[in-house]
Amino acid sequence: MSRLNEANIKTALEIIARYPRPKSALIPLLHLAQEQNGYVTNEAMVHLGELVGVTSAEVYGTATFYEMFRFEPVGKYLVNICGTMSCALMGAGDLMHHAEQKLGVKAGGTTTDGMFTLAHAECQAACTEAPTLQVNYRFRYKVTNGDFDTLIDDLKSGKLVDEIPAHGVVARVRQRIPADRGVGAVAPELATENPAWMDGKAAL
């Protein structure tokens, strides 16, 4: 069973209530599902479809557009080593080779203890800091082989638990928007007046 759990269903309903149309909440809900299981399970996609009133195929179609949603189990830590031009020039190839030796898996593989998934990544937009890598989308800059070993050891020993949460956790502090503080968006067909920007009333 990897549908959303009770607590997450409550959060999901809160997220859905922010939007005039339930299906608009799909992407935040996919993040929620990925946070719960570390990846987006089929059962979770079926559940999200039920929650927002679309078919599983539509959830799947939306989810597969986004590279950051994973549909197969990944390690607790997803290590993405950039291999694009600047990083490649600054030794990303050697770093990847070292990483494969250190973790004992090839790029794309997951360690047998389920701790690490190693993957190639395209440009991470930090070329001045090359070579770069991300662990669960948290940056590490100018990474040497030694830095990499330290990083892996620290992750293993739990030293970085406060900084780098498990894969799927987008932020450790969840955004809570009480109903009275929402923007109160209404569906276009239900709107009784023009949106603020159309009347020039929006604060510019």
Next chain:
Amino acid sequence: MTTVDSNTTAPEPVVDPNAVSVTINGKVVAARKGEMIIAAADRTDDFIPRFCYHPRMEPVGMCRQCLVEVVGPRGPMMVVSCMTPVAEGQVVNTETEGVKKAQEGVLELLLANHPLDCPVCDKGGECPLQDQAFSHGPGESRFVEEKRHYEKPIAISENVYLDRERCILCDRCTRFADEVAGDALISFTSRGNNTQVMTFPDEPFSSYFSGNTVQTCPVGALTAKPYRFKARPWDIEHVESTCTTCSVGCRTVVQSSRDELVRYQGVDSQPVNWGWLCDKGRFNFESINSKDRLTTPLIKDASGNLSATSWSVAIDSAARMLRTALTVSPQSVAFIGGARGTNEDAFAWAQLANALGVDSRDSQLADGLPPQVFSLPQATIADIDTAKTIILLAPDLKEELPVLYLRVRHAAEKRTGRVVEVSPRVTGLAGKAWKKVHVEPGKTAAALRALATDAAFTAQLASGSVVVIVGRMNLAESEESVVHALAEVLHMAPQATVLPALRRGNVRGAIHAGLTPRNGGKSTSEILEAAAAGKIECLVLLGADPLSDVPDADLARRGISGARNIIAIDTFITQSSALADIVLPAAAYGEKVGTTTNVEGRISNVAQSITPVGTSRPDWMIAVELGTATSHDLGFASYNEVRTAMILGVSEFAPATDTHAVEHDGVIVAHPTPITLTRADAASIERNSYDYRAVVSRKLYDNAIGTAKSPSLSTLAPSAAVIVHPLDVPRIGAQVGESVRVTSQRATLVLPLQESVDVLRGTAWLPINLSGSDARELLDVTKDVIDLKIEKIS
């Protein structure tokens, strides 16, 4: 579209505020506001190439093939003609050098990843991509790199295969599934460089309408299992015909190759089906090619087995049987069925019945509506498009009349009309309904009467035209209950018109032709009751199988075993024809010419495409021969003579003289003077001591012979179950999936328990004619409602 009323005088010319005039390639074209350029251009001789554009779906501008130039203040501008609406004075050019270059460029790109495996592709020869690559393509490609590769066809459902290499991502299939069918079970996935059409993992594209995606696919990406590698388009013979699987009467093209049916395709008929077909109607041609078809007459031999004989022996024996029975009394002869053939078949059999003095004939199998429903003011299918309110007093249209479901769904989706669902369970249209009146059986009329105080509802009814689709929403409820409910609706909305939702292909034609009780003759249930009492000497089954079709299984069994002699005219050995004394093989759909009449009374042609199997003959011919053998000249001996006699003899069929119209969109039967229904006492029927009230209906795929004998469809039928609301499951105390004991006053059955929120609390839904215990055993046609007890088996 055919105009029925020819008495209208030409109206004064009025200036249409929505009229727009555009110039396409120098020719002035009249268009309507909101129309796209490509639609206006389609009325000229100039063809704009296209892949994604489909006139029955919303435009998306996916393929970019329909680029044309529109002249603007800054000179010609390239626009996508399927996404650009017409405007007054617009000047469009579709054949300039610029347009040619642009269209060639798009085609070259579309072909960049296309495998060009045309020689082994089913679509080759009728492929829009192939055709337009020739007519609008550059001729050669500059793309020399490796093409994209995917696993060659993967099954996305039982009958539809997807070849992603051939796909050009036009969005036609996914749009159809979402917009038209409402089954968005396929979607674009992995959008980006690897965009592909795909289902959800392990959730197949199991839509009742999946075959339409194969027909509309502009390349060979989607192919249908029943047709794969069967024929090539240039070897196919085409005839336009009408589908008689159900009574919607969709226009089709029947295609055969080497005297075997290979495919049906939908024809876009504005008044009927808009080009769509359901999968059952599309793929059941397999049953006509079945090896199990009857090829020779059969007669019961001395040991009681049916064995092959000649037509002359069979006809003589049948005539003797009829004559012997008639000497007892004409009341001891009865005809059941006739709704599966053509109008001409039904007419010939009705004439034979007249000649023999047989008044007990019924083409409905105790699951229909009284013929008076046809005398109420009638609606057409197209009236659904303009109706303000559509009241469903009918079985689940998605299960019974699928293409009519698409029409109603379209009206709700486009908000042209509001749908009111009156039903004992949630049907396929509930999601689109403006108002849902879910009421347990026996209380429908009372619930409708109570609605008279609902101001919003009465205001809605008063807001414009009302179409009531009326049929047997629950076979465990009497025919009268439907008539009472209909009377309540017509009382509230006197302007309402009625569209009967009868199921069998040509039931309406058979009734008009005279296969309905007359002069105090018996209906099907009365015939079977009389047969059970030993009062029927000769029972003639005209393509009817009471043992699997009459809702009351016990009655059917007693009736069939009680009839002294049975003559069956059928295409297959069915449960009932297996017990006949003489079985005469009938020509099936596609093997004979004729006309058929759909639910709205539209007469259209049924065409012959192949020779009848073995020595089988059209039903009308069998009637003529039996007439001759019983010394009755029916007055016709050829198809044309039957047709002429029918048009002259039955006033409803008079419009069928317009042969051209009959062979295209059809003509509407002549209507008698409308009658009115009087309201009856709308009392609710209270429960007996049993807990659950039965709701019995049919599923699209069941054990009906046409489905069972089509290998591609037979596996799609679910198995029998008793389905209750999830909150009633604990009350029964059994687990979902466990077998439970279901008891009515008639019988006790063991059925697996299932749950569904579509079932009302306190009711139990039992689809019939499926594999497993048949719920028809529980029914009693003499009862107004059936109450059930459901118990855990300890």
